[in-house]
Amino acid sequence: MNEFLKKFSIKECAKFLVGGGSAVLTDFTLYYLLMHLGMGTDISKLISYVSGAAVGFVINKLWTFQSKKFKTSEIVKYIILYAVSAVANSLVNNLVLRIFSISLIAFLAATGVSTVINFLGQKFFVFTKEKSDKCVLK
Numbered sequence: 001m002n003e004f005l006k007k008f009s010i011k012e013c014a015k016f017l018v019g020g021g022s023a024v025l026t027d028f029t030l031y032y033l034l035m036h037l038g039m040g041t042d043i044s045k046l047i048s049y050v051s052g053a054a055v056g057f058v059i060n061k062l063w064t065f066q067s068k069k070f071k072t073s074e075i076v077k078y079i080i081l082y083a084v085s086a087v088a089n090s091l092v093n094n095l096v097l098r099i100f101s102i103s104l105i106a107f108l109a110a111t112g113v114s115t116v117i118n119f120l121g122q123k124f125f126v127f128t129k130e131k132s133d134k135c136v137l138k
Contacts, residue, residue, distance in 0.1 A: 016064045022056070023056030027051065027052030031045055034047060061074065065122060065127035067127040074126055078126050084121070085117045092110040093106045093109070
C-alpha cells in the first residue's frame with residue numbers, strides 16, 4: 001500500500017482538480033450559452049459535455065500527467081473511462097438520492113466518486129508512461 005501511495009503527489013492532484021474544474025466550467029458555460037441561444041436541452045448538454053471532456057483531456061494529458069506523445073489509444077481509453085465514470089456517477093446519484101432524498105447530497109457524492117474514478121483511471125489507465133517516456137529528476 002505504501003508503494004501505491006508514493007505514486008501520488010499533492011501537485012498532481014491539484015493540477016487534476018484545476019483541469020477537471022476547467023472541464024466542468026466549460027460544460028456549464030457552454031450548456032447555458034447554447035440553451036440561451038435557443039438550442040434544445042438534450043443537444044446543448046451533449047455538446048457541452050463533450051466539449052468539457054475534450055478540455056479535460058487536453059489539460060490532463062499535457063499538464064497534469066505530462067503525456068506529450070500523441071497516442072490514439074489514449075483517446076480510446078479516455079472515452080472508455082468516461083463512459084464507466086458516467087455510469088458510476090448515475091448509479092451513485094440514484095442510490096444516494098434514494099437513501100437521503102436530497103439532490104445536492106446525491107450530486108456531490110456522485111461527483112466525488114466519478115472524480116476519484118477519473119483521476120485513478122487517467123493516471124493508471126489512460127496516460128500511462130512507458131519507461132522511455134519517464135523523466136527522472138534527482
